[in-house]
Amino acid sequence: MSNPTVVHLALPKGRMQENVQTLLADAGIRLTFDRRGYRPTLSLPGFETKLLKPQNIVEMLHVGSRDVGFAGADWVAEKEVELVELFDTGMDPVRIVAACEPSFLQEGRPRPGPFLVATEYERLTRRWLERERLEGRVVRTYGATEVFPPEDADCIVDNTSTGATLKANGLAIFAELLRSSTRLYAHPGSMDDPAKREVIEHLVVLVRSVMDARKRVMVEINVPPGQLEALVAVLPCMRYPTVSPLHAGTGFAVKAAVPRDGLPTLIATIKAAGGTDIVVSDIAQIVP
Template sequence: MLNVVLPKGSLEKATLELFDAADLPVNRSSSVDYQATIDDPRIASVRILRPQEIPTYVAEGLFDIGITGRDWVEETGSVVESLGELKYSKNTSKPIRMVVAVAGDSAAESVTDLPNGVRVQTEYLGITKKFFEQQGVEANIRLSYGATEAKIPDIADCVVEITETGRALRAAGLKVIDTILTSYTEVVANPVAFADPEKRKAMEQVMTLLNGVLDARGKVLLKLNVDEDHRDAVLAVLPSMKSPTVSPLSGGGYAVESVIEKRTVNLVIPALREAGATDLLEMSISKIVP
Protein backbone atom coordinates (compact mmCIF):
# COMPACT_ATOMS: atom_id res chain seq x y z
CA MET A 1 0.00 0.00 0.00
CA LEU A 2 2.58 2.59 1.12
CA ASN A 3 5.81 3.26 -0.74
CA VAL A 4 8.27 4.34 1.93
CA VAL A 5 11.66 6.05 1.68
CA LEU A 6 14.06 6.06 4.64
CA PRO A 7 17.21 8.15 5.14
CA LYS A 8 20.68 6.96 4.22
CA GLY A 9 23.68 8.28 6.11
CA SER A 10 23.80 9.82 9.58
CA LEU A 11 20.14 9.06 10.40
CA GLU A 12 20.21 5.55 8.94
CA LYS A 13 21.21 3.52 12.00
CA ALA A 14 18.86 5.34 14.39
CA THR A 15 15.97 5.05 11.91
CA LEU A 16 16.42 1.32 11.33
CA GLU A 17 16.64 0.74 15.08
CA LEU A 18 13.40 2.69 15.56
CA PHE A 19 11.54 0.65 12.94
CA ASP A 20 12.84 -2.57 14.43
CA ALA A 21 11.63 -1.58 17.91
CA ALA A 22 8.25 -0.64 16.39
CA ASP A 23 7.91 -4.23 15.06
CA LEU A 24 8.48 -2.97 11.54
CA PRO A 25 11.94 -4.43 10.90
CA VAL A 26 13.59 -3.34 7.65
CA ASN A 27 14.99 -6.29 5.73
CA ARG A 28 17.69 -5.92 3.07
CA SER A 29 20.37 -8.15 1.63
CA SER A 30 23.27 -6.00 2.87
CA SER A 31 24.02 -2.70 4.59
CA VAL A 32 24.71 -1.09 1.21
CA ASP A 33 21.49 -2.23 -0.45
CA TYR A 34 19.23 0.70 -1.32
CA GLN A 35 16.13 -1.46 -1.68
CA ALA A 36 14.47 -3.15 1.29
CA THR A 37 11.23 -4.66 2.51
CA ILE A 38 9.10 -4.53 5.63
CA ASP A 39 6.91 -7.56 6.26
CA ASP A 40 3.74 -5.61 6.90
CA PRO A 41 0.57 -5.41 4.76
CA ARG A 42 0.56 -1.62 5.02
CA ILE A 43 3.97 -1.23 3.39
CA ALA A 44 4.46 -2.11 -0.28
CA SER A 45 8.08 -1.06 -0.81
CA VAL A 46 11.04 0.53 0.95
CA ARG A 47 13.93 2.53 -0.49
CA ILE A 48 16.87 3.99 1.39
CA LEU A 49 18.15 7.28 -0.05
CA ARG A 50 19.92 10.44 1.04
CA PRO A 51 17.69 12.69 3.20
CA GLN A 52 18.51 15.65 0.94
CA GLU A 53 16.53 14.02 -1.88
CA ILE A 54 13.61 12.64 0.11
CA PRO A 55 11.34 15.74 0.35
CA THR A 56 11.46 16.28 -3.43
CA TYR A 57 10.72 12.64 -4.25
CA VAL A 58 7.83 12.53 -1.76
CA ALA A 59 6.40 15.79 -3.12
CA GLU A 60 6.58 14.40 -6.67
CA GLY A 61 4.69 11.25 -5.65
CA LEU A 62 7.54 8.78 -6.15
CA PHE A 63 6.97 7.78 -2.52
CA ASP A 64 3.96 8.08 -0.23
CA ILE A 65 5.90 8.84 2.95
CA GLY A 66 9.50 9.54 3.84
CA ILE A 67 11.69 10.37 6.80
CA THR A 68 13.96 13.38 6.48
CA GLY A 69 14.82 16.59 8.28
CA ARG A 70 12.89 19.83 8.31
CA ASP A 71 16.11 21.46 7.08
CA TRP A 72 15.84 19.64 3.74
CA VAL A 73 12.10 20.26 3.43
CA GLU A 74 12.80 23.99 3.79
CA GLU A 75 15.89 23.94 1.55
CA THR A 76 14.13 22.16 -1.32
CA GLY A 77 10.87 24.07 -0.93
CA SER A 78 8.98 20.79 -1.22
CA VAL A 79 5.21 20.80 -0.80
CA VAL A 80 4.52 17.89 1.55
CA GLU A 81 2.22 17.02 4.43
CA SER A 82 3.91 16.68 7.81
CA LEU A 83 2.83 13.60 9.75
CA GLY A 84 4.77 14.80 12.76
CA GLU A 85 8.21 14.95 14.29
CA LEU A 86 10.08 11.90 15.52
CA LYS A 87 12.19 13.08 18.42
CA TYR A 88 15.47 11.43 17.64
CA SER A 89 18.55 12.42 15.68
CA LYS A 90 21.93 10.90 14.87
CA ASN A 91 23.09 10.16 18.41
CA THR A 92 20.53 11.61 20.83
CA SER A 93 16.91 12.60 21.25
CA LYS A 94 17.87 16.25 20.80
CA PRO A 95 16.85 18.26 17.74
CA ILE A 96 19.40 19.39 15.19
CA ARG A 97 20.17 23.09 14.83
CA MET A 98 21.20 24.90 11.68
CA VAL A 99 23.68 27.49 12.88
CA VAL A 100 25.98 30.23 11.68
CA ALA A 101 29.51 29.74 13.02
CA VAL A 102 32.68 31.82 12.83
CA ALA A 103 36.23 31.51 14.11
CA GLY A 104 36.39 31.38 17.89
CA ASP A 105 38.43 34.59 18.08
CA SER A 106 36.06 36.53 15.81
CA ALA A 107 34.58 39.72 17.25
CA ALA A 108 31.20 38.91 15.65
CA GLU A 109 28.45 37.96 18.08
CA SER A 110 25.61 37.74 15.56
CA VAL A 111 25.13 37.69 11.79
CA THR A 112 24.43 41.43 11.80
CA ASP A 113 28.00 41.99 12.99
CA LEU A 114 29.38 40.44 9.79
CA PRO A 115 30.49 42.80 6.97
CA ASN A 116 28.93 42.93 3.54
CA GLY A 117 30.73 40.57 1.20
CA VAL A 118 31.31 38.01 3.95
CA ARG A 119 32.35 34.62 2.54
CA VAL A 120 29.94 31.86 3.54
CA GLN A 121 30.23 28.12 2.90
CA THR A 122 27.23 25.79 3.34
CA GLU A 123 25.28 22.86 1.97
CA TYR A 124 22.09 24.90 2.36
CA LEU A 125 22.27 27.59 -0.31
CA GLY A 126 18.57 28.50 -0.35
CA ILE A 127 18.03 28.80 3.39
CA THR A 128 21.34 30.61 3.90
CA LYS A 129 20.65 33.17 1.14
CA LYS A 130 17.21 33.91 2.56
CA PHE A 131 18.51 34.23 6.14
CA PHE A 132 21.34 36.63 5.28
CA GLU A 133 18.97 38.73 3.17
CA GLN A 134 16.54 38.92 6.10
CA GLN A 135 19.40 40.11 8.34
CA GLY A 136 20.40 42.77 5.79
CA VAL A 137 23.86 41.32 5.17
CA GLU A 138 25.19 40.92 1.61
CA ALA A 139 26.98 37.58 1.52
CA ASN A 140 29.08 35.65 -0.96
CA ILE A 141 27.51 32.21 -0.46
CA ARG A 142 29.12 29.13 -1.94
CA LEU A 143 28.18 25.47 -1.92
CA SER A 144 30.23 23.23 0.37
CA TYR A 145 30.56 19.54 -0.42
CA GLY A 146 31.60 18.59 3.11
CA ALA A 147 34.17 19.33 5.83
CA THR A 148 32.53 22.75 5.96
CA GLU A 149 33.87 23.65 9.41
CA ALA A 150 37.46 23.17 8.16
CA LYS A 151 37.16 26.05 5.65
CA ILE A 152 37.53 28.86 8.17
CA PRO A 153 39.49 31.16 7.97
CA ASP A 154 41.29 30.79 4.64
CA ILE A 155 38.38 29.72 2.41
CA ALA A 156 35.41 31.15 4.31
CA ASP A 157 34.69 33.75 6.96
CA CYS A 158 31.74 31.82 8.34
CA VAL A 159 29.80 28.63 7.75
CA VAL A 160 26.19 27.56 7.97
CA GLU A 161 26.08 24.02 9.27
CA ILE A 162 23.83 21.64 11.15
CA THR A 163 24.83 20.45 14.60
CA GLU A 164 23.38 18.17 17.21
CA THR A 165 25.71 18.80 20.15
CA GLY A 166 28.06 21.46 18.78
CA ARG A 167 31.04 19.23 19.53
CA ALA A 168 32.47 19.17 16.00
CA LEU A 169 32.24 22.94 15.66
CA ARG A 170 33.99 23.51 18.98
CA ALA A 171 36.66 20.99 18.05
CA ALA A 172 37.32 23.01 14.89
CA GLY A 173 37.76 26.16 16.97
CA LEU A 174 34.48 27.75 15.90
CA LYS A 175 31.74 29.52 17.81
CA VAL A 176 28.03 29.76 17.01
CA ILE A 177 26.69 33.28 16.53
CA ASP A 178 23.15 32.56 15.27
CA THR A 179 20.63 29.73 14.93
CA ILE A 180 18.65 29.67 11.70
CA LEU A 181 16.29 26.80 12.53
CA THR A 182 15.80 23.95 14.96
CA SER A 183 14.12 20.70 14.02
CA TYR A 184 13.71 17.04 14.76
CA THR A 185 13.58 14.26 12.24
CA GLU A 186 10.23 14.48 10.45
CA VAL A 187 7.86 12.14 8.64
CA VAL A 188 6.48 13.75 5.50
CA ALA A 189 3.78 12.52 3.13
CA ASN A 190 2.81 13.13 -0.45
CA PRO A 191 -0.32 15.37 -0.42
CA VAL A 192 -2.23 13.15 -2.88
CA ALA A 193 -1.45 9.98 -0.94
CA PHE A 194 -2.35 11.75 2.31
CA ALA A 195 -5.76 12.62 0.86
CA ASP A 196 -6.48 8.95 0.15
CA PRO A 197 -8.45 7.64 3.19
CA GLU A 198 -6.97 4.13 3.05
CA LYS A 199 -3.39 5.34 2.73
CA ARG A 200 -3.89 8.00 5.36
CA LYS A 201 -5.15 5.38 7.81
CA ALA A 202 -2.07 3.25 7.14
CA MET A 203 0.18 6.29 7.67
CA GLU A 204 -1.49 7.06 11.00
CA GLN A 205 -1.11 3.46 12.17
CA VAL A 206 2.58 3.42 11.31
CA MET A 207 3.03 6.71 13.18
CA THR A 208 1.29 5.23 16.22
CA LEU A 209 3.86 2.44 16.34
CA LEU A 210 6.86 4.72 15.82
CA ASN A 211 5.71 7.28 18.39
CA GLY A 212 4.88 4.50 20.83
CA VAL A 213 8.52 3.41 20.80
CA LEU A 214 9.83 6.95 21.21
CA ASP A 215 7.40 7.68 24.05
CA ALA A 216 8.63 4.57 25.86
CA ARG A 217 12.29 5.48 25.67
CA GLY A 218 13.74 6.51 28.98
CA LYS A 219 10.78 5.08 30.92
CA VAL A 220 10.22 1.89 32.92
CA LEU A 221 7.26 0.15 34.51
CA LEU A 222 7.56 -0.11 38.29
CA LYS A 223 5.42 -2.70 40.07
CA LEU A 224 5.15 -3.14 43.83
CA ASN A 225 2.97 -4.42 46.65
CA VAL A 226 1.90 -2.44 49.69
CA ASP A 227 -0.37 -3.03 52.69
CA GLU A 228 -3.28 -0.84 53.73
CA ASP A 229 -1.30 0.98 56.40
CA HIS A 230 1.43 2.13 54.02
CA ARG A 231 -0.57 2.71 50.87
CA ASP A 232 -0.96 6.48 51.16
CA ALA A 233 2.70 6.96 52.08
CA VAL A 234 3.84 4.91 49.09
CA LEU A 235 1.53 6.69 46.67
CA ALA A 236 2.78 10.05 47.96
CA VAL A 237 6.32 9.32 46.74
CA LEU A 238 5.47 7.32 43.59
CA PRO A 239 5.63 9.37 40.37
CA SER A 240 3.50 8.43 37.37
CA MET A 241 2.56 9.51 33.84
CA LYS A 242 -1.02 10.18 34.93
CA SER A 243 -1.87 8.25 38.10
CA PRO A 244 -0.68 4.88 39.43
CA THR A 245 -2.79 1.76 38.88
CA VAL A 246 -3.87 0.32 42.24
CA SER A 247 -5.49 -3.13 42.46
CA PRO A 248 -6.56 -5.06 45.60
CA LEU A 249 -4.72 -8.30 46.35
CA SER A 250 -6.67 -11.42 47.32
CA GLY A 251 -4.75 -11.73 50.58
CA GLY A 252 -5.08 -8.08 51.53
CA GLY A 253 -3.12 -5.03 50.55
CA TYR A 254 -2.62 -3.67 47.08
CA ALA A 255 -0.65 -4.21 43.87
CA VAL A 256 0.55 -0.92 42.45
CA GLU A 257 2.15 -0.16 39.10
CA SER A 258 3.30 3.05 37.50
CA VAL A 259 5.33 4.25 34.53
CA ILE A 260 8.24 6.42 35.66
CA GLU A 261 11.36 8.02 34.21
CA LYS A 262 14.29 5.60 34.17
CA ARG A 263 16.65 8.34 35.33
CA THR A 264 14.72 8.67 38.61
CA VAL A 265 14.68 4.97 39.55
CA ASN A 266 17.80 5.20 41.70
CA LEU A 267 16.00 7.70 43.94
CA VAL A 268 12.44 6.37 43.72
CA ILE A 269 13.03 2.72 44.64
CA PRO A 270 14.79 3.40 47.97
CA ALA A 271 12.14 6.02 48.84
CA LEU A 272 9.34 3.54 48.11
CA ARG A 273 11.03 0.86 50.19
CA GLU A 274 11.34 3.25 53.11
CA ALA A 275 7.66 4.23 52.72
CA GLY A 276 6.58 0.59 53.11
CA ALA A 277 6.54 -0.85 49.58
CA THR A 278 7.54 -4.51 49.08
CA ASP A 279 8.22 -6.84 46.13
CA LEU A 280 9.39 -4.01 43.87
CA LEU A 281 9.88 -4.96 40.24
CA GLU A 282 11.35 -2.76 37.51
CA MET A 283 10.42 -3.69 33.93
CA SER A 284 11.43 -2.31 30.54
CA ILE A 285 8.75 -0.93 28.18
CA SER A 286 8.67 -1.43 24.41
CA LYS A 287 5.89 1.02 23.52
CA ILE A 288 3.57 3.50 25.16
CA VAL A 289 0.42 4.35 23.23
CA PRO A 290 -1.83 6.85 25.05
Protein backbone atom coordinates (compact mmCIF):
# COMPACT_ATOMS: atom_id res chain seq x y z
CA MET A 1 0.00 0.00 0.00
CA SER A 2 1.51 3.34 -1.06
CA ASN A 3 2.08 6.13 1.43
CA PRO A 4 -0.21 9.18 1.10
CA THR A 5 1.34 12.24 -0.53
CA VAL A 6 2.53 14.85 1.97
CA VAL A 7 3.29 18.41 0.90
CA HIS A 8 5.57 20.41 3.21
CA LEU A 9 4.10 23.89 3.62
CA ALA A 10 5.92 26.90 5.12
CA LEU A 11 3.90 29.69 6.69
CA PRO A 12 5.51 33.06 7.51
CA LYS A 13 6.23 34.05 11.08
CA GLY A 14 6.25 37.76 11.91
CA ARG A 15 4.78 40.66 9.97
CA MET A 16 3.05 38.51 7.32
CA GLN A 17 1.73 35.90 9.71
CA GLU A 18 -1.64 37.39 10.64
CA ASN A 19 -2.70 38.19 7.07
CA VAL A 20 -1.74 34.73 5.77
CA GLN A 21 -3.53 32.95 8.62
CA THR A 22 -6.64 35.07 8.04
CA LEU A 23 -6.48 34.23 4.33
CA LEU A 24 -6.36 30.51 5.12
CA ALA A 25 -9.17 30.83 7.67
CA ASP A 26 -11.33 32.62 5.10
CA ALA A 27 -10.68 29.69 2.76
CA GLY A 28 -12.03 27.37 5.45
CA ILE A 29 -8.59 26.06 6.44
CA ARG A 30 -8.21 25.87 10.23
CA LEU A 31 -4.83 25.87 11.95
CA THR A 32 -4.35 24.04 15.24
CA PHE A 33 -1.08 24.98 16.94
CA ASP A 34 1.19 22.74 18.98
CA ARG A 35 2.57 23.79 22.36
CA ARG A 36 5.53 25.67 20.88
CA GLY A 37 3.43 27.20 18.10
CA TYR A 38 5.78 26.40 15.22
CA ARG A 39 4.15 23.28 13.72
CA PRO A 40 0.42 23.89 13.25
CA THR A 41 -1.85 21.18 11.90
CA LEU A 42 -4.02 22.13 8.93
CA SER A 43 -7.60 20.99 8.57
CA LEU A 44 -6.80 20.56 4.87
CA PRO A 45 -5.45 17.00 4.34
CA GLY A 46 -2.11 16.37 2.69
CA PHE A 47 0.00 19.06 4.36
CA GLU A 48 2.73 19.08 7.00
CA THR A 49 3.23 22.67 8.15
CA LYS A 50 5.91 24.75 9.86
CA LEU A 51 6.20 28.46 10.70
CA LEU A 52 9.43 30.10 9.55
CA LYS A 53 10.74 33.59 8.94
CA PRO A 54 10.08 34.67 5.34
CA GLN A 55 13.80 34.77 4.53
CA ASN A 56 14.17 31.17 5.72
CA ILE A 57 11.09 30.09 3.77
CA VAL A 58 12.76 31.25 0.55
CA GLU A 59 15.93 29.32 1.41
CA MET A 60 14.07 26.15 2.42
CA LEU A 61 12.01 26.25 -0.77
CA HIS A 62 15.21 26.66 -2.75
CA VAL A 63 16.90 23.60 -1.22
CA GLY A 64 13.67 21.60 -1.40
CA SER A 65 13.03 20.86 2.28
CA ARG A 66 9.74 22.77 1.85
CA ASP A 67 7.50 22.18 -1.16
CA VAL A 68 5.39 25.33 -0.99
CA GLY A 69 5.30 28.49 1.13
CA PHE A 70 4.26 32.10 1.50
CA ALA A 71 7.05 34.68 1.24
CA GLY A 72 7.78 38.18 0.05
CA ALA A 73 8.92 38.74 -3.53
CA ASP A 74 11.69 40.96 -2.16
CA TRP A 75 13.44 38.03 -0.47
CA VAL A 76 13.09 35.81 -3.53
CA ALA A 77 14.83 38.54 -5.53
CA GLU A 78 17.42 39.10 -2.79
CA LYS A 79 18.32 35.41 -2.49
CA GLU A 80 18.48 35.07 -6.31
CA VAL A 81 16.67 31.71 -6.26
CA GLU A 82 14.55 30.03 -8.93
CA LEU A 83 11.09 29.28 -7.52
CA VAL A 84 7.69 28.82 -9.11
CA GLU A 85 5.42 31.75 -8.29
CA LEU A 86 1.92 30.29 -7.87
CA PHE A 87 -0.08 33.30 -6.75
CA ASP A 88 0.40 36.94 -5.78
CA THR A 89 -1.90 37.67 -2.84
CA GLY A 90 -1.21 41.41 -3.07
CA MET A 91 -1.03 41.47 0.72
CA ASP A 92 1.66 43.30 2.72
CA PRO A 93 2.74 45.50 -0.20
CA VAL A 94 6.11 47.17 0.30
CA ARG A 95 8.64 49.07 -1.77
CA ILE A 96 12.37 48.48 -1.55
CA VAL A 97 13.81 51.99 -1.65
CA ALA A 98 17.01 53.95 -1.25
CA ALA A 99 16.78 56.78 1.28
CA CYS A 100 19.09 59.31 2.89
CA GLU A 101 19.23 62.69 4.55
CA PRO A 102 18.48 65.33 1.86
CA SER A 103 21.91 66.92 2.27
CA PHE A 104 23.54 63.79 0.85
CA LEU A 105 21.88 64.23 -2.54
CA GLN A 106 23.06 66.24 -5.50
CA GLU A 107 20.42 66.81 -8.18
CA GLY A 108 18.41 63.90 -6.79
CA ARG A 109 21.32 61.43 -6.80
CA PRO A 110 24.06 60.48 -4.34
CA ARG A 111 27.02 62.84 -4.49
CA PRO A 112 29.87 61.70 -6.77
CA GLY A 113 32.53 59.56 -5.13
CA PRO A 114 32.57 56.66 -2.65
CA PHE A 115 29.82 56.35 -0.03
CA LEU A 116 28.41 53.81 2.44
CA VAL A 117 25.03 52.03 2.06
CA ALA A 118 23.44 50.20 5.01
CA THR A 119 20.97 47.46 4.15
CA GLU A 120 19.63 43.96 4.77
CA TYR A 121 19.29 43.56 1.00
CA GLU A 122 22.93 43.11 0.01
CA ARG A 123 22.45 41.56 -3.44
CA LEU A 124 19.62 43.87 -4.47
CA THR A 125 21.69 46.86 -3.37
CA ARG A 126 24.83 45.78 -5.20
CA ARG A 127 22.85 45.20 -8.40
CA TRP A 128 21.30 48.68 -8.04
CA LEU A 129 24.71 50.31 -7.45
CA GLU A 130 26.12 48.57 -10.52
CA ARG A 131 23.10 49.48 -12.64
CA GLU A 132 23.28 53.13 -11.62
CA ARG A 133 27.11 53.22 -11.77
CA LEU A 134 27.40 54.43 -8.20
CA GLU A 135 30.48 54.03 -5.97
CA GLY A 136 28.64 52.71 -2.94
CA ARG A 137 30.04 50.18 -0.47
CA VAL A 138 27.50 47.92 1.26
CA VAL A 139 27.28 47.39 5.02
CA ARG A 140 24.99 44.54 6.15
CA THR A 141 22.41 45.44 8.80
CA TYR A 142 20.28 43.23 11.04
CA GLY A 143 17.18 45.36 11.55
CA ALA A 144 16.62 49.04 12.43
CA THR A 145 18.39 50.05 9.21
CA GLU A 146 16.79 53.50 9.28
CA VAL A 147 18.93 54.62 12.25
CA PHE A 148 22.28 54.24 10.45
CA PRO A 149 22.47 57.64 8.67
CA PRO A 150 24.23 59.94 8.96
CA GLU A 151 26.84 58.71 11.47
CA ASP A 152 27.24 55.09 10.32
CA ALA A 153 26.13 55.22 6.68
CA ASP A 154 25.44 57.82 4.02
CA CYS A 155 22.22 56.18 2.86
CA ILE A 156 20.17 53.02 3.25
CA VAL A 157 18.23 50.52 1.17
CA ASP A 158 15.20 49.24 3.07
CA ASN A 159 11.57 48.19 2.70
CA THR A 160 8.73 50.58 3.43
CA SER A 161 4.96 50.50 3.16
CA THR A 162 4.11 54.14 3.91
CA GLY A 163 7.48 55.83 4.26
CA ALA A 164 6.49 57.12 7.71
CA THR A 165 9.38 55.46 9.58
CA LEU A 166 11.91 56.84 7.11
CA LYS A 167 10.43 60.31 7.38
CA ALA A 168 10.44 60.12 11.18
CA ASN A 169 14.18 59.49 11.02
CA GLY A 170 14.81 62.45 8.72
CA LEU A 171 15.28 60.35 5.57
CA ALA A 172 13.96 61.05 2.09
CA ILE A 173 13.39 58.39 -0.58
CA PHE A 174 15.37 59.06 -3.75
CA ALA A 175 15.15 55.73 -5.62
CA GLU A 176 12.90 52.68 -5.84
CA LEU A 177 14.55 49.30 -6.45
CA LEU A 178 11.61 46.88 -6.28
CA ARG A 179 7.96 46.42 -5.35
CA SER A 180 7.03 43.40 -3.28
CA SER A 181 4.03 41.61 -1.76
CA THR A 182 3.24 38.29 -0.10
CA ARG A 183 3.16 35.51 -2.69
CA LEU A 184 2.77 31.75 -2.73
CA TYR A 185 5.86 29.97 -4.10
CA ALA A 186 6.75 26.35 -4.80
CA HIS A 187 9.95 24.39 -5.28
CA PRO A 188 10.21 23.53 -9.02
CA GLY A 189 10.72 19.84 -8.28
CA SER A 190 7.52 19.70 -6.25
CA MET A 191 5.52 20.97 -9.21
CA ASP A 192 7.11 18.26 -11.36
CA ASP A 193 5.74 15.60 -8.99
CA PRO A 194 2.15 14.89 -10.21
CA ALA A 195 0.88 13.83 -6.78
CA LYS A 196 2.32 16.88 -5.00
CA ARG A 197 1.26 19.18 -7.80
CA GLU A 198 -2.37 18.08 -7.40
CA VAL A 199 -2.33 18.88 -3.66
CA ILE A 200 -0.58 22.22 -4.21
CA GLU A 201 -2.94 23.28 -7.00
CA HIS A 202 -5.92 22.58 -4.75
CA LEU A 203 -4.43 24.97 -2.18
CA VAL A 204 -3.98 27.58 -4.93
CA VAL A 205 -7.66 27.24 -5.91
CA LEU A 206 -8.74 27.83 -2.30
CA VAL A 207 -6.43 30.82 -1.81
CA ARG A 208 -7.38 32.37 -5.13
CA SER A 209 -11.09 31.91 -4.37
CA VAL A 210 -10.76 34.09 -1.27
CA MET A 211 -8.67 36.77 -2.99
CA ASP A 212 -11.14 36.92 -5.90
CA ALA A 213 -14.04 37.15 -3.46
CA ARG A 214 -12.42 40.07 -1.63
CA LYS A 215 -12.45 42.04 -4.88
CA ARG A 216 -16.21 41.60 -5.37
CA VAL A 217 -19.52 41.98 -3.57
CA MET A 218 -22.86 40.36 -4.24
CA VAL A 219 -25.66 42.72 -5.25
CA GLU A 220 -29.31 41.70 -5.26
CA ILE A 221 -31.77 43.97 -7.05
CA ASN A 222 -35.47 44.04 -7.84
CA VAL A 223 -36.48 45.37 -11.24
CA PRO A 224 -39.83 45.80 -13.11
CA PRO A 225 -40.39 43.47 -16.12
CA GLY A 226 -39.93 46.15 -18.74
CA GLN A 227 -36.54 47.28 -17.40
CA LEU A 228 -34.84 43.90 -16.89
CA GLU A 229 -32.70 44.01 -20.03
CA ALA A 230 -31.59 47.60 -19.36
CA LEU A 231 -30.49 46.60 -15.87
CA VAL A 232 -28.66 43.46 -16.99
CA ALA A 233 -26.81 45.52 -19.61
CA VAL A 234 -25.18 47.75 -16.97
CA LEU A 235 -24.19 45.00 -14.49
CA PRO A 236 -20.45 44.15 -14.61
CA CYS A 237 -21.03 40.56 -13.49
CA MET A 238 -18.57 37.67 -13.84
CA ARG A 239 -20.49 35.83 -16.60
CA TYR A 240 -24.26 36.24 -16.46
CA PRO A 241 -26.47 37.42 -13.58
CA THR A 242 -28.95 35.14 -11.84
CA VAL A 243 -32.52 36.21 -12.64
CA SER A 244 -35.58 34.94 -10.76
CA PRO A 245 -39.24 35.98 -11.14
CA LEU A 246 -40.88 37.87 -8.29
CA HIS A 247 -44.26 36.95 -6.84
CA ALA A 248 -47.32 37.51 -9.05
CA GLY A 249 -45.24 38.55 -12.06
CA THR A 250 -44.41 41.95 -10.57
CA GLY A 251 -40.82 41.88 -11.80
CA PHE A 252 -37.54 40.07 -11.34
CA ALA A 253 -34.89 39.59 -8.67
CA VAL A 254 -31.39 39.94 -10.13
CA LYS A 255 -28.22 38.76 -8.40
CA ALA A 256 -24.64 39.36 -9.55
CA ALA A 257 -21.08 39.43 -8.18
CA VAL A 258 -19.67 42.84 -9.11
CA PRO A 259 -16.32 44.60 -8.52
CA ARG A 260 -16.15 46.10 -5.05
CA ASP A 261 -14.19 49.21 -6.02
CA GLY A 262 -16.82 50.27 -8.58
CA LEU A 263 -19.77 49.90 -6.22
CA PRO A 264 -20.38 53.59 -5.36
CA THR A 265 -20.82 54.50 -9.04
CA LEU A 266 -22.61 51.26 -9.89
CA ILE A 267 -25.40 51.81 -7.35
CA ALA A 268 -26.33 55.08 -9.04
CA THR A 269 -26.23 53.33 -12.44
CA ILE A 270 -28.49 50.54 -11.15
CA LYS A 271 -31.00 53.05 -9.83
CA ALA A 272 -31.01 54.89 -13.17
CA ALA A 273 -31.68 51.60 -14.97
CA GLY A 274 -34.77 50.94 -12.85
CA GLY A 275 -33.29 48.80 -10.06
CA THR A 276 -34.79 49.01 -6.57
CA ASP A 277 -34.42 47.34 -3.16
CA ILE A 278 -30.67 46.93 -3.63
CA VAL A 279 -28.96 44.59 -1.14
CA VAL A 280 -25.14 44.38 -0.98
CA SER A 281 -23.34 41.54 0.83
CA ASP A 282 -19.81 40.18 1.16
CA ILE A 283 -18.69 37.01 -0.63
CA ALA A 284 -16.60 34.41 1.17
CA GLN A 285 -15.15 32.57 -1.85
CA ILE A 286 -15.44 32.54 -5.63
CA VAL A 287 -14.45 29.27 -7.33
CA PRO A 288 -14.72 29.29 -11.16
